[in-house]
Amino acid sequence: MRLRRWATTAATAALVIGVTALAPASAAQEPSAAAPTSYVALGDSYSSGAGAGSYDDASGDCRRSAVAYPELWADANSPASFDFTACAGARTDDVVEDQLGPLDADTTLVTLSIGGNDAGFGTTMQACVLSGTSACLGAVATANAYITDTLPGQLDTTYRAIRDRAPNAEVVVLGYPRLYQLNGTCLFGISEESRAAVNGAADNLSETIGKRAADHGFTYGDVRPAFTGHEICSTDSWLHSLTLPVGDSYHPTATGQRGGYYAVLENLA
Numbered sequence: 001m002r003l004r005r006w007a008t009t010a011a012t013a014a015l016v017i018g019v020t021a022l023a024p025a026s027a028a029q030e031p032s033a034a035a036p037t038s039y040v041a042l043g044d045s046y047s048s049g050a051g052a053g054s055y056d057d058a059s060g061d062c063r064r065s066a067v068a069y070p071e072l073w074a075d076a077n078s079p080a081s082f083d084f085t086a087c088a089g090a091r092t093d094d095v096v097e098d099q100l101g102p103l104d105a106d107t108t109l110v111t112l113s114i115g116g117n118d119a120g121f122g123t124t125m126q127a128c129v130l131s132g133t134s135a136c137l138g139a140v141a142t143a144n145a146y147i148t149d150t151l152p153g154q155l156d157t158t159y160r161a162i163r164d165r166a167p168n169a170e171v172v173v174l175g176y177p178r179l180y181q182l183n184g185t186c187l188f189g190i191s192e193e194s195r196a197a198v199n200g201a202a203d204n205l206s207e208t209i210g211k212r213a214a215d216h217g218f219t220y221g222d223v224r225p226a227f228t229g230h231e232i233c234s235t236d237s238w239l240h241s242l243t244l245p246v247g248d249s250y251h252p253t254a255t256g257q258r259g260g261y262y263a264v265l266e267n268l269a
């Protein structure tokens with residue numbers, strides 16, 4: 001074996017010239033150790049950690065949290081490089097235009113959640129909260145039609161751009177939780193019928209994202225099981241209900257980032 005012969009030759013040379021510690025033996029005998037991990041975290045507010053607190057001041061309106069799942073993964077796995085470009089409010093085209101800078105052929109891991117804002121997460125929840133059940137059901141129907149008809153193509157474009165820029169990376173796409181525990185312990189808020197409809201849209205969104213990810217050879221992490229029992233109206237919610245100011249509304253708490261998102265990612269990458 002060429003490398004073993006090189007190691008023997010080097011050891012001999014070391015003896016001849018009187019060097020006793022040229023290199024650790026393991027370094028010479030394991031030249032193909034795994035390449036260092038280079039991690040890039042893309043996506044929207046569910047990935048930036050809006051709602052979790054401990055924001056990086058420098059991230060401004062992107063609201064990147066020190067306890068968002070990408071930071072938790074980086075803390076636990078000490079990648080050689082870590083770039084966190086996820087941003088609250090991001091849509092698919094924002095990822096392509098603003099977030100892919102750090103990706104290159106050395107990138108080994110990419111994670112993201114994306115698609116909820118394209119599908120109208122904010123306007124849908126606003127209709128549900130402010131305008132009653134019938135408006136909510138209408139807004140959810142509009143979101144479902146978008147998720148079925150338009151979002152798949154937008155995800156394809158985004159995933160292709162990621163693969164082009166990071167040809168060697170494992171790409172882990174994370175979905176979204178159901179927001180509500182049905183028949184739970186909610187004293188106020190939207191109607192039970194509206195809650196069920198919103199959950200249905202969350203399922204449609206997660207299933208659509210999972211299918212597109214699989215078709216691109218990406219790994220999909222379904223967070224719905226991890227959040228089960230921790231939805232709004234449960235007694236141990238990992239999601240904010242309506243908050244003031246509204247920016248944290250319907251987003252994971254710090255516990256949700258850890259127990260819902262990071263736990264799923266750590267099992268996959």
Ligand SMILES: CCCCCCCCCCCCCCCC(=O)Oc1ccc([N+](=O)[O-])cc1
Nearest residue numbers: 044045088089116117119121124143176201202
């Ligand atoms: C799409 C249909 C709505 C039905 C509900 C589905 C439930 C779960 C899906 C969650 C999708 C969340 C997408 C990401 C949310 C996001 O970035 O929120 C923002 C957070 C903050 C801002 N902002 O401007 O500060 C804007 C948006």
